[in-house]
Amino acid sequence: MSASGLTYFEDYAPGMTRDCGSVSVDQAEIISFARQFDPQPFHVDPVAAADGPFGGLIASGWHTAGLVMRLIVDNYVSPESSLGSVGLDELRWPNPVRPGDTLRVHVTVLEARRSQSKPDRGILRTLIQAENQDGEPVMRATSINFIRVRPAPGGEHGGEGE
Amino acid sequence: MSASGLTYFEDYAPGMTRDCGSVSVDQAEIISFARQFDPQPFHVDPVAAADGPFGGLIASGWHTAGLVMRLIVDNYVSPESSLGSVGLDELRWPNPVRPGDTLRVHVTVLEARRSQSKPDRGILRTLIQAENQDGEPVMRATSINFIRVRPAPGGEHGGEGE
Numbered sequence: 001m002s003a004s005g006l007t008y009f010e011d012y013a014p015g016m017t018r019d020c021g022s023v024s025v026d027q028a029e030i031i032s033f034a035r036q037f038d039p040q041p042f043h044v045d046p047v048a049a050a051d052g053p054f055g056g057l058i059a060s061g062w063h064t065a066g067l068v069m070r071l072i073v074d075n076y077v078s079p080e081s082s083l084g085s086v087g088l089d090e091l092r093w094p095n096p097v098r099p100g101d102t103l104r105v106h107v108t109v110l111e112a113r114r115s116q117s118k119p120d121r122g123i124l125r126t127l128i129q130a131e132n133q134d135g136e137p138v139m140r141a142t143s144i145n146f147i148r149v150r151p152a153p154g155g156e157h158g159g160e161g162e
Numbered sequence: 163m164s165a166s167g168l169t170y171f172e173d174y175a176p177g178m179t180r181d182c183g184s185v186s187v188d189q190a191e192i193i194s195f196a197r198q199f200d201p202q203p204f205h206v207d208p209v210a211a212a213d214g215p216f217g218g219l220i221a222s223g224w225h226t227a228g229l230v231m232r233l234i235v236d237n238y239v240s241p242e243s244s245l246g247s248v249g250l251d252e253l254r255w256p257n258p259v260r261p262g263d264t265l266r267v268h269v270t271v272l273e274a275r276r277s278q279s280k281p282d283r284g285i286l287r288t289l290i291q292a293e294n295q296d297g298e299p300v301m302r303a304t305s306i307n308f309i310r311v312r313p314a315p316g317g318e319h320g321g322e323g324e
Contacts, residue, residue, distance in 0.1 A: 037228035040241045053245045061247060062228050066199035069224055079202045083215045085223060087254035087303075093247065141249075 007078045008150040009122030012112045020075040020105040023067050025059055027099035033063040058096035064103070064139050065091070068130050071105045072143075076126070083121055083146035088128075091141040095132070102133045110142065114149070121146045169240045170312040171284030174274045182237040182267040185229050187221055189261035195225040220258035226265070226301050227253070230292050233267045234305075238288070245283050245308035250290075253303040257294070264295045272304065276311070283308045 006012060027046070034043030038060035041048040049057040073079060097103065111125040124147055130139040168174060189208070196205030200222035203210040211219040235241060259265065273287040286309055292301040 033228075037232050038235055039232070040235060040244050040246075042246070058246075060231075061249070062224065062231055065227070066195075066224050069222075070199050070201070073200055073202060082202050084202075084204070084220075084258075085255065087223070087252070088250075089253075090249070090251060091253055092249035096246075 006076060008081050009112065009114070009124070009147045010150050012109050012122075012124055012147070014109050014111055016109045018076055018107050020071040020107060022102050022104040023071060025064075025067065025097055025099060025101045025103065027057060030057060030059045030063060030097075030099060033066070034060045037062055054096050056098060058098055061093040061139070064093060064097050064130070065141075067103060068105050068128060068139055072107060072128065075105075076107050077124075077145055077147060081148040083148060085146070086144040088141040088143045091139075093139055095136045095138050097132065097138050101138075103130045103138060104132075105130045115146070119149075121148055123147075168238060170243050171274065171276070171286070171309045172312050174271050174284075174286055174309070176271050176274055178271045180238050180269050182233040182269060184264050184266040185233060187226075187229065187259055187261060187263045187265065189219060192219060192221045192225060192259075192261060195228070196222045199224055216258050218260060220260055223255040223301070226255060226259050226292070227303075229265060230267050230290060230301055234269060234290065237267075238269050239286075239307055239309060243310040245310060247308070248306040250303040250305045253301075255301055257298045257300050259294065259300050263300075265292045265300060266294075267292045277308070280308075281311075283310055285309075 031044050042052040042054050042058055043060045046057045106129045108127040109124060110127050113123055115121045115123055124145045126143045126145065128139070128141045128143055129137065131137050193206050196202070204214040204216050204220055205222045208219045268291045270289040271286060272289050275285055277283045277285055286307045288305045288307065290301070290303045290305055291299065293299050
């Protein structure tokens with residue numbers, strides 16, 4: 001069982017929410033991430049950013065997504081039963097993330113249904129919400145994930161990879 | 163002017179496409195990224211991944227997104243005129259990205275309209291498509307970005323940050 005008490009598809013039900021904890025955002029990490037993946041001035045250059053559209057350095061939305069994902073992997077979709085993600089709908093970054101911010105992540109199960117074509121798994125639709133220390137939303141998305149069903153005692157539903 | 167010849171909102175028109183070039187995906191980078199942001203076994207552990215649902219190590223979708231973003235920043239939305247992104251719709255990872263893959267990125271302008279509330283900018287909706295060396299799609303999304311309009315000769319439309 002994972003630390004969250006959530007492991008297999010059967011452990012998830014629509015309406016269930018989870019606090020996935022929080023993470024602090026460091027200026028050096030913002031710059032390092034953005035130099036590699038998203039080198040826009042307001043992500044990599046504090047001086048240019050101060051005169052830029054956000055009045056200061058902000059994290060790449062992809063960096064925010066990575067930080068949020070880490071909390072979700074550690075607290076929601078168990079690595080031992082995850083079968084990956086199709087993608088996300090309506091990914092939004094409604095407010096900037098700035099150095100020193102602390103982000104808190106909540107998830108809510110929107111839908112949980114068995115796969116029709118692959119009996120070893122279920123499909124979860126999950127609302128992801130992250131907010132900063134002032135309660136302002138900084139990321140929102142609906143994630144679509146595959147997750148293993150609980151193996152039968154005889155191991156019949158172990159599927160590939162068990 | 164940016165390297166792409168695209169700088170301000172006026173340079174973008176619906177239907178326009180751009181080849182944003184390609185990037186190779188390295189196993190060590192896949193593992194390094196995933197250890198930080200997405201430590202699921204099929205992203206961080208080649209041995210466990212070989213017996214896992216994808217029959218081998220695959221990149222985190224967030225890593226793929228970062229690699230794709232870098233090509234877009236370098237070849238499409240000019241850093242000098244970008245005013246950030248609201249987010250993306252229908253982000254999908256239809257096929258896994260594996261070590262040694264080479265991803266090629268194309269973008270297509272779906273919509274370009276002036277902001278009603280903020281005269282210094284336009285709003286671009288852009289279809290992002292990435293495929294691997296075998297022509298298989300590995301990422302698709304619609305991005306929503308703000309971008310500066312071309313400054314008037316007198317600098318009237320410079321807006322904040324100019």
